[in-house]
Amino acid sequence: MSGVRVLIGTRKGAFILESDGKRQNWTIHGPHFAGWEMYHLKGSPVDPNRIYASQTSGWFGQILQRSSDGGKTWETPGGEAMPKPGEMPSGASNKFVYDTSAESGKPLTTHQWYDGTQHPWEFKRVWHLEPSLTDPDTVYAGIEDAAIFKSADGAKSWQELPGLRGHGTGPKWQPGAGGMCLHTIILDPSNSKRMYIAISAAGAFRTDDGGASWKPINKGLVSEYIPDKTAEIGHCVHHVAMHGSRPNTLFMQKHWDVMRSDNAGDEWHEVSGNLPTDFGFVIDVHAHEPETVYVVPIKSDSHHFPLDGKLQVYRSRTGGNEWEPLTKGLPQQDCYVNVLRDAMAVDSLDKCGVYFGTTGGQVYASSDAGDNWAPIAEHLPAVLSVEVQTLK
Amino acid sequence: MIRVALPAHLRTLAKVDGSEVKLEVAGPATLRSVLDALEARYPMLCGTVRDHVTLERRPFVRFFVCSEDWSHESPDAPLPEAVASGVEPFFVVGAIAGG
Numbered sequence: 001m002s003g004v005r006v007l008i009g010t011r012k013g014a015f016i017l018e019s020d021g022k023r024q025n026w027t028i029h030g031p032h033f034a035g036w037e038m039y040h041l042k043g044s045p046v047d048p049n050r051i052y053a054s055q056t057s058g059w060f061g062q063i064l065q066r067s068s069d070g071g072k073t074w075e076t077p078g079g080e081a082m083p084k085p086g087e088m089p090s091g092a093s094n095k096f097v098y099d100t101s102a103e104s105g106k107p108l109t110t111h112q113w114y115d116g117t118q119h120p121w122e123f124k125r126v127w128h129l130e131p132s133l134t135d136p137d138t139v140y141a142g143i144e145d146a147a148i149f150k151s152a153d154g155a156k157s158w159q160e161l162p163g164l165r166g167h168g169t170g171p172k173w174q175p176g177a178g179g180m181c182l183h184t185i186i187l188d189p190s191n192s193k194r195m196y197i198a199i200s201a202a203g204a205f206r207t208d209d210g211g212a213s214w215k216p217i218n219k220g221l222v223s224e225y226i227p228d229k230t231a232e233i234g235h236c237v238h239h240v241a242m243h244g245s246r247p248n249t250l251f252m253q254k255h256w257d258v259m260r261s262d263n264a265g266d267e268w269h270e271v272s273g274n275l276p277t278d279f280g281f282v283i284d285v286h287a288h289e290p291e292t293v294y295v296v297p298i299k300s301d302s303h304h305f306p307l308d309g310k311l312q313v314y315r316s317r318t319g320g321n322e323w324e325p326l327t328k329g330l331p332q333q334d335c336y337v338n339v340l341r342d343a344m345a346v347d348s349l350d351k352c353g354v355y356f357g358t359t360g361g362q363v364y365a366s367s368d369a370g371d372n373w374a375p376i377a378e379h380l381p382a383v384l385s386v387e388v389q390t391l392k
Numbered sequence: 393m394i395r396v397a398l399p400a401h402l403r404t405l406a407k408v409d410g411s412e413v414k415l416e417v418a419g420p421a422t423l424r425s426v427l428d429a430l431e432a433r434y435p436m437l438c439g440t441v442r443d444h445v446t447l448e449r450r451p452f453v454r455f456f457v458c459s460e461d462w463s464h465e466s467p468d469a470p471l472p473e474a475v476a477s478g479v480e481p482f483f484v485v486g487a488i489a490g491g
Contacts, residue, residue, distance in 0.1 A: 035401060059452040059486040060401060060440040076405070079436030091435030095444045 004347050005070065005389040006355055007051065008363060009038035012381035014053060016071045019376075023353055023367040026376045032074065033065065040342055040385045041071075042129050047136040048389050052155055054126040054141075062125050064093040064155045078156035092157045096123045096141070096149055099162040109165075111145065112174035121145045121165070128342060130185035134192070142182035146173060146199040148211065161211035164197065169216065172233040176200035176255075183341055184240050188247045196250065196265060201236035204252065206265050217265030221254060238281045239341040243290035251293050251320070253283040253341075258295055260320050271320020276307050282344035286369060287352040291319040294346075294354060294370060296339040305336040313356070315370050329373030330364060337362070342385040349390055357383025394426055395481040402441070402484065406434040412481055421476035423455060424467040441484055456483040 002021035008014060013031030032038075037056045044050040049070040055063040065074045079091040098121055110118035124144040132138035137154040147165045149158040173180060181200055188194035195211060198204045203218040216232050226234045236255035243249065252259040252268065256279050259268040272278035277297045286292035293316045299307045306312065311330045314323040337360035347353035354370050357363045361380035366373045395412045403411070415429040424447075431438045442449050447467070449455070455462040458472050458480050474480040 057401065059399075059450070060405075061450060062439065063405065063436075076436040079438070091431065091438035092444070094439045097445055 002349060003391040004349065004353060005043070005048070005391060006345075006363065006365075006376070007041040007043065007053075007071070007385075007387040007389070008357060008377070008380065008383060009040050009053070009342075009385035010357075010361070010381035010383050011037055014038040014041055014055075015377065015380055017363065017376055021349055023347075023349070023365065026365075028377055029071065032071070033063075036063070037125075038384065039125060040128050040387070042131055042387045043070075043389045044131040044136040044139075045133050048391055050131070050136040050154075052129045052131060052139050054129055056125040062094045062096065062123075064126070066093075066155050077154050093155050096126070096143055096147075096158055097160075098123070098147060098165065099160040104162060109170045111170050111180060112172060114175060118171060121147070121170075124179060127181045127183045128185055130187060133187050133189055140185050140187075140195075142185050142197060144179045144181040145175075146180050146182040146202065148182055148185065148197055150211065161207075163207070163212050164205060164214045167205070167214050167216070169202070169233045172231075173199060173202035174234065176236050184237070186240060186242050186250075188242075189244045190247045194247075194264070196240060196242070198237040198240050198252075200238065201255075202233055203235040204237050204240060204265055217261070218268070219266065220261070220268030220270075221259065222257070222270075223255065225255070239283050241283045241285050241293070243285040246290045249290065249319075251283050251285060253280050253295055255279065255301060258283065258320060271316070273316070273321030273323055275314055275323050280339075281341040282339050282356060284344045284346055284354070286354075287346045287348040288350070289317070289352075289369075292317050292369070293320060294344065295323075296344070296356065298338060304338045309334050309336060311335040311337065311358075313354070313366075313370055313373070326366075326370040326373070328371065329366075329375075335360075340384055342387075343383050345386050345388040347388045347390045353388070355386050355388055357386045359383065393478045394421055394429070394475060395478050396426065396430055397481040397483045399484060399486045401486070402437060405436055405440065408434075414478075417476075421471040422468050423462065423465060423471070426471070426482055427467075452487040454485045454487055456485055 006017040013034040015030035019026045039054045041053040051067040053065040066077045077093040113119035126141045128142040130140040141149045184198035186196040193210045205214040207214045221235045223235045238253045240252045248264045250261045258272045260271045261268045280298045310332045313326040316323045337358035344356040352369045354366045359382040363377040365376045417429045
């Protein structure tokens with residue numbers, strides 16, 4: 001029988017929620033890694049029991065965790081084995097070192113700091129983990145300060161894909177309020193050489209050669225808060241989503257504006273339409289309907305809570321522009337939570353399930369594509385990320 | 393035998409019971425040799441106390457020895473005999489910083 005596993009990263013640990021295919025009764029497991037910030041957990045599409053997790057702490061830095069049994073037990077990859085006499089410790093799963101070699105990398109440059117001065121690149125944490133579509137031991141990491149790393153040994157070791165940071169526009173990249181993070185990685189299921197990433201606040205980039213080189217794909221984005229509002233670099237992209245059956249169509253929740261591209265990011269146009277506010281963080285696409293898109297409008301960048309205290313998901317069945325509020329089962333008064341960029345996901349059951357988590361610690365689920373909602377967890381720490389595995 | 397007292401999160405990460413771990417340290421007992429031995433015995437702690445590459449102490453981690461702050465001592469300074477002999481523990485402490 002089919003089932004669903006929801007992977008929740010929070011400010012104070014990770015939680016795993018499980019249900020059968022009816023999605024009515026949920027069991028909560030956790031907290032895993034209690035007390036640590038869990039920025040992101042994601043399972044391998046080819047081996048659902050293989051799950052990667054980013055565990056961080058202001059005190060003790062970055063930890064990478066890996067499960068091979070669906071989240072029941074965890075290990076720091078390569079960190080369990082005692083080295084032989086004379087060998088160096090093998091705990092390198094949390095070692096993210098920018099590639100500054102003249103041969104393969106670029107000399108470590110600077111990026112723009114909040115005050116406009118230049119600032120050196122400094123590793124802080126892993127925001128997003130994206131397992132390969134074909135190999136459970138291959139996984140990509142989006143980090144702060146923004147760069148993309150790859151592991152081909154199950155997260156035991158990591159190497160930067162330096163072509164992104166070496167693109168040459170780095171001195172124009174700048175941190176958003178949450179830091180200069182690479183928060184979105186999308187793998188094209190139809191083209192193993194093509195990936196998309198997004199950085200706050202630099203914009204979106206695409207590679208067509210497996211990560212060796214990258215191009216900015218920000219044409220059509222308009223950001224009033226930067227000196228040149230249509231600049232190639234500097235846009236605060238909050239999240240990007242794609243439906244696997246239409247890999248050239250992308251949907252973006254920018255700082256302000258909901259955007260769409262139908263040519264793999266070469267050009268974007270706004271599809272905010274009748275949204276009551278087009279600021280927000282999450283965006284996702286229905287599992288079976290590539291023109292059905294979900295966002296959670298947030299009042300503004302200075303408020304970071306829903307409009308009028310009403311938590312509403314908006315759904316477009318037309319690929320944008322025409323949006324309908326989805327409110328059944330969601331709080332419609334006195335609600336002042338936020339929904340962060342990686343905190344929405346869908347399952348692939350029929351009907352499509354939609355899930356999102358809030359900074360108030362609630363996780364809401366809809367088992368009918370958004371028509372009706374119910375909390376499946378209500379008192380967790382602030383939710384940072386939500387991912388869903390549909391289990392066959 | 394050197395006793396190292398670890399903060400709770402690192403004990404959990406290293407999967408050890410009790411507040412201390414006991415380490416055999418090769419050569420003179422210094423900050424560097426104790427941390428080398430700690431990371432060799434518990435590889436999952438690499439990068440959590442000091443930087444992987446620079447080996448500098450992480451900003452919110454402090455070292456205390458015999459009631460004194462050793463956070464800013466040279467990594468090669470000899471530790472007091474009381475620590476080297478295991479009478480007193482070497483403390484790795486997470487700085488008090490809210491959260």
